[in-house]
Amino acid sequence: MGQLTQFAPFLLMFVVIYFFMIRPQQKRAKQEKEFESALKVGDKIITKSGLHGKVAEVAETTVVIETMAGKLKMERSAISMEMSAALAKK
16 A cells, blocks of 8 residues: 555646646557648648648659749658648638
8 A cells, every 4th residue: 555655746747747648649650640641732831840832743752843943852741730720722
């Protein structure tokens, strides 16, 4: 009984860290994967580096985006979910 009481604060701290840090991060990663897999030709996107463009081609792990300067081939993971969603709302 005494040992359980001694470890209770550590257990409580782990539970708090899990629910406030680990779980939301896992949820965000899952949403980003779903966003990447749902990309289709014609979607207007913004990359994580700030490039604006429109999806011209979609491959398994890459996309070709059309920008004002021409076409660029990028990894799907380089597309920002949050910024692209903000662009779609405009």
